[in-house]
Amino acid sequence: MLQGRHALVTGGGTGIGLAIAQALAAQGAKVTIAGRRADVLDRAAAATPGLFPLVMDVADEGSVATGIASAIAARGPVSICIANAGIAEGRALTKTDMAFWRRMMAINLDGAFLTIRECLPGMKETGWGRVIAISSIAGVRGLKGAPAYSASKHGMIGLIRALSEDYLGTAITCNAVCPAYTETDIVTSNTTSIAARAGISADKALQLMLSANRHGRLVAPSEVAEAVLWLCGPGSSSVNGQTIEIAGGQA
Template identity: 70%
Template sequence: MTIDGKHALVTGGGTGIGLAIARTLADAGAQVTITGRRLSVLEEAAGPGLHPLEMDVTDETRVQSGIARAVTARGPVQICIPNAGIAEGRALHNTDSAFWRHMMATNLDGAFFTIRECLNGMRGTEWGRVIAISSIAGLKGLKGTAAYTASKHGMIGLIRALSEDYVGKPVTFNAICPGYVDTDIVNRNSASIAERAGVSEAEARDMMLSANRHGRLITPEEVAAAVRWLCAPGSESVNGQTIEIAGGQI
């Protein structure tokens, strides 16, 4: 089974990890819907096999209507990549309900809405892949990131439950758990960590580098390669797994 001509949907597909995944799948022959809140960014990223769709994953109605439009245009989604997310640290005693809800609405609710709507069409096909982009924070606690860590743990719980619901069927559910990836999120977090820890931004970046066991940032293309492998022949028995991309054991 190849992915040539199959419809893939990548949320947060206009930049960073999402764009690397979208381009990798398009290069393999898929027709890829890339979603995000900023249409201009999506249109700039669009190219052969990449189709922009403005969609805010925190809005259930927009996710329903957006995916319905994508299905009408390109057929049922058979590769679903819930990737859209935010990463921001904040001590729990400084976390108000608005911050907590925004984190959950984006990282967890957004994955739930996206997977559910894609599954509506995928269930009627002979093959499907759901690959959530979680984080090492989905597998361990990261200091100063209670809301983010909880949201990523929840995403993994969702994937594991769905893998049990569909076990033995031609649809698999897995989560990829990267460490620190070389994206704009890392650059933004350098300033945030520096402020919280009382260090320079260069020192904050070094802290993130040292958290990856091999001492360097992971490239978005490394994450995309794992997604491609999970869509390739021979991956059929990989289901309900959390795949760490962190340069070593976390």
């Protein structure tokens, strides 16, 4: 389905990003997986044909510009841009200092902006493109105890909605996918941090996250990947400027 397409996935070495990259590669795409840890990227690329590692820091404008330029030189214009790299950490607003706020925005929102900006020219040049931001259900309804994270994910959705209007009527679509708590390393680390902050057991912390998902279980990374694959397929060209919620029920 995607033979000859060049896809770029930030945060592509683990979790949701890796599941998306593998799904795209299985459909014939050449997939650049970007991230900060070379060893993680190299292992992922070695395990799956069609994946190509790119060490890149989405919070650094120069790193993004140089990295994506090198990927384009090697594999052609990026026609599928998956802005997935992100961090998730809760902190009360009264305990949020500027450094914490800026780090959250730099990685989640600035990173998406820079990645998309550098990929769009190739889509305009070739006349076809898919821009997909991996936001969060917290970008739709807000997450208690995580105002900075929620704001960054709301910002990603605003960016996508504006871009969808900019390219309305073209073959470039822009959408956001919004998973609830997903079975990734981020949930594992959050279990520990929530337990420590609340003074509860790790099992109790995990149950709190499970209860926040409307269907009472963690989302599988493959479920997010399949939604992304559909947005890249031939039957989704009229889906544009949307938030696809993968949360087991209504937000």
